[in-house]
Amino acid sequence: MDSPSPASAASSPAFAHPSGRAGFLASLTPSRLVFTLALAFVGAALLNPIFITSFPVLLGRTLFVGVLSLVTFSAAGQWPRRLPGWMPRWVVQVLVVALTLPLATILVYLLAVDGDVPALLRHEGRLSGLIWIAGTGLLVGPLLALAALYRERDAQARSQALHFELEKSQLERQALDARLRLMQAQVEPHFLFNTLANVRTLVETGSPQAGPVLGSLIAYLRGAMPRLKEQAASLGDELTLVRAYLELMHMRMPDRLQFVVAVPTELEGLRFPTMALLTLVENAVRHGVDPSEEGGRIEVGAQRDTRTGLVSLWVQDSGVGMSETAGAGTGLQNLRERMGLFFGPEARLELSETPPHGLRAELKFTPP
Template sequence: MLVHAWVLSAYGLSWKLSAIDSLVSNALLLGCSWLISNSLRYYLPDNNRYSYLLALTGLVALFWMLLSKLVLFMLPDSLANYAFVPGKTYPIRMAVGVLILGTNTLIHVLWYTVQQQQEEEDRRKEAEALSREVELMKLRDQLHPHFLFNSLNSINALIVAKPTQARTMIQQLADFLRGTLRKEENTWNALADEISHLQLYLDIEKVRFGHRLNTVIDIPEALSTAQIPAMLLQPAVENAIKFGLYDTTEPITIDIIARQEGSKLVLEIRNPYDPQTSRQPDGTGFGLRSIQRRLQLLFGQSDLLKTSGSNGLFITTIIVPQPL
């Protein structure tokens, strides 16, 4: 407004008339700018139609200049007749109007485009999160019948030969499944709680395999509160039992070890295996594949599950970054 008044005074208008002209013209220019920005809030042109904005800016600038003349003409002292004499301020008024309205239009197009892109990004992330949650639930749900069928087959084999053990196994299976249903409500569990639930599963397997299955759990007390995705260990231990016991008639020991490495919880499940007779010494069956996929969905990393075999031991290593 000050520049406007100064330019008009340079054309010979008094400071009073220049100030009135500046006030009226810039107030109307502000209204036109608001009109354009409000329109862009509800309609943004396609990328190849920005020429429409240029035409719109020119038309609004022309409308603003004519409206300014009309309003000033209604004021005393015939201000409009003097300020709008052809050849005096028409060109500069039009240039200033196009410049300011064009800049205003560009700023609002960029602003609303960024907002639109942010909303689309938020919707995409929400859809991905929902898809990831659905897949995680599907992976966990697939584990239940996988384990349940094995247990029911074992119970079926024990019913005639060892009915007492069959009843014990049914009770342990019920306790395990009841705990599993409770855990479905949580994505994360304390390591101590996960180990307690895992012990129910191991009790079932010990009824199934008797003295042939031994387990050693080495979890430092300091790591008992470490966080771990619910039901993450059971498929790995099931895999260790499968490939540790199925190819031998001798007793075996499965070790479950936890340690801290920086901000990560490292879990190792070790089971003996014979590389000559083992059907899948380097395998990643359904259980291990489900662990790897869950870790990838949760942390976006594909290297959090590792398997290795040496000196008659098959080692499954699970790395769990701890939540902040």
């Protein structure tokens, strides 16, 4: 029963394989062979009641027809290498199966009579068995071959769709990384130039703090520069930069700036975009405490909602408070975009005034 053979091809969808001999061998998978043998056994069992020959002999014939049909079906998927434009390969495979079924049946019966064609034609039982096997194969085989080709094409389409989806996600990730690098490049010079401008002010005014501040700045930059090229570090690393920066600013204006950094230790291991918190701290110094005649105090804190997992990270100052342009600057807009790219669209930056005066900038996000 060569019907098992096309069915075996249908049973295991063929994904894209190498061409030529390698593709042919790859298409003869163990699962296809096992399925072919199983279908040959079922076919022999169904035909056994109408055959005089013993079941083992009948099984041998169905196995022969089934395996040969599977081999030719797989071979037709590779050869000939080139076909006329008007001849689809699936048509060739179906035609090959339809041709193999009767020929394989005739061959197996000729082997049974040692190639004596007249003896085969005179034996009514053998001739009837040949017709039964070949006829059943011709009825079922091409349909099974078409089903196999359909499943193969469907599997290839799904595989290609998954491949395109993977490429799309990789391209989107590369685009996000490129945007993060661009925004990081905008943050770095902004921070460095502002810090150097503070040192220049001390030098120009002849402040005795200029030397210690410059020394602290050098030590700070030595530790900070390797991190400037990183898109993400830990919140603990970011807090190290924040403390170093605030210490520098405290040395520049020791009577006008006080600060405290109180972040729970369990949050320091969270992945966090580099320079994001430092941007808020720098804004608090530059736009809050520095313009105030009395100076001010900066508090850096954080907490996590144990129910929702939402993390709140804030920088609060007691400086001059919110100006008309607060929140509209490039630095804060840049920060909003970076947080959205890093933590998703739910991440946000909220600004609010604190009585009697001052500003609270709060980052809210859910860690991945």
